[in-house]
Amino acid sequence: MNTHVKESHASEIRSGRRFKFGSNWKRFLRVLNGERISEAEKSLKEFLEVEDLEGKTFIDIGSGSGLFSLVARRLGARVLSFDYDPQSVACTAELRHRYFGEDPNWNILSGSVLDREFLESLGQFDIVYSWGVLHHTGAMWPALENIKLNSKVGSKLFIAIYNDCGDVSTYWMKKKITYNKLPVLLKLPYAIAVWTPIEARYFLHYLRNKNVAGYFSLWTEYKKSRGMSRWHDMIDWIGGYPYEYASSQQLIDFYEKDGFKLRKILPNDGYGCHQLVFERLS
Numbered sequence: 001m002n003t004h005v006k007e008s009h010a011s012e013i014r015s016g017r018r019f020k021f022g023s024n025w026k027r028f029l030r031v032l033n034g035e036r037i038s039e040a041e042k043s044l045k046e047f048l049e050v051e052d053l054e055g056k057t058f059i060d061i062g063s064g065s066g067l068f069s070l071v072a073r074r075l076g077a078r079v080l081s082f083d084y085d086p087q088s089v090a091c092t093a094e095l096r097h098r099y100f101g102e103d104p105n106w107n108i109l110s111g112s113v114l115d116r117e118f119l120e121s122l123g124q125f126d127i128v129y130s131w132g133v134l135h136h137t138g139a140m141w142p143a144l145e146n147i148k149l150n151s152k153v154g155s156k157l158f159i160a161i162y163n164d165c166g167d168v169s170t171y172w173m174k175k176k177i178t179y180n181k182l183p184v185l186l187k188l189p190y191a192i193a194v195w196t197p198i199e200a201r202y203f204l205h206y207l208r209n210k211n212v213a214g215y216f217s218l219w220t221e222y223k224k225s226r227g228m229s230r231w232h233d234m235i236d237w238i239g240g241y242p243y244e245y246a247s248s249q250q251l252i253d254f255y256e257k258d259g260f261k262l263r264k265i266l267p268n269d270g271y272g273c274h275q276l277v278f279e280r281l282s
């Protein structure tokens with residue numbers, strides 16, 4: 001474990017400037033099963049428009065639970081995963097251990113995407129994957145710039161970044177700051193208090209449409225969204241800080257000016273993530 005990374009992460013947590021993403025992922029691993037892994041695999045294949053990743057190299061920047069590193073490895077890629085949160089690194093190592101033992105084709109490191117020297121030491125990859133990460137670094141634009149270092153010509157770069165929703169984004173920023181400043185014991189009650197009115201609106205919407213079953217399927221069918229869990233995503237959303245956002249056009253312009261071409265996009269009109277896949281042409 002990189003001690004410098006560990007110490008700077010711990011100091012951000014102590015001062016309430018960072019959400020413990022890794023703790024949330026650790027809880028998520030308790031509900032991870034074959035069905036969720038298959039959904040995650042399906043989503044990655046669809047987005048990258050591939051059947052497998054045999055012979056490819058794949059870097060998972062901000063690997064979180066490690067689920068997408070696992071999926072890339074299952075699809076045949078040689079994988080390098082890293083994260084800034086020691087518990088996310090531990091989760092990724094746990095998934096490698098569970099499903100691939102001490103596999104030499106899956107390396108896991110502790111590091112920050114804001115550290116250019118570290119990124120340069122990793123080399124270049126066929127697939128650069130950083131889903132829902134760079135807006136949580138505290139320096140999103142430098143992070144978006146840095147990952148170009150790991151993209152070889154001809155590679156695919158797959159990112160997901162929160163949409164800029166103006167005042168709505170500012171509202172959520174305040175909620176996230178409050179969550180992270182609270183003592184541990186108050187975090188969960190706060191998250192529930194913030195989310196309950198939103199959940200009640202969902203429920204009433206389905207009730208009015210005489211479709212209560214539809215409301216429950218929001219929970220039961222959520223795994224179809226990249227194998228994720230609605231509960232853990234909700235905690236990640238309320239706590240997820242640092243937090244930044246961008247419009248999809250800003251992201252497209254940022255990469256296309258530097259030899260990347262947009263190949264696929266799923267824009268988000270709400271406060272969720274835009275998903276974009278670029279190909280590096282030069």
Ligand SMILES: C[S@@+](CC[C@H](N)C(=O)[O-])C[C@H]1O[C@@H](n2cnc3c(N)ncnc32)[C@H](O)[C@@H]1O
Nearest residue numbers: 021062063064083084085088112113131133137
């Ligand atoms: C919302 S999770 C996304 C996890 C995973 N990519 C996925 O798609 O499920 C964000 C992850 O980014 C990591 N992260 C935040 N800042 C980082 C940094 N500077 N360098 C690397 N990882 C970072 C967090 O620790 C966390 O595990």
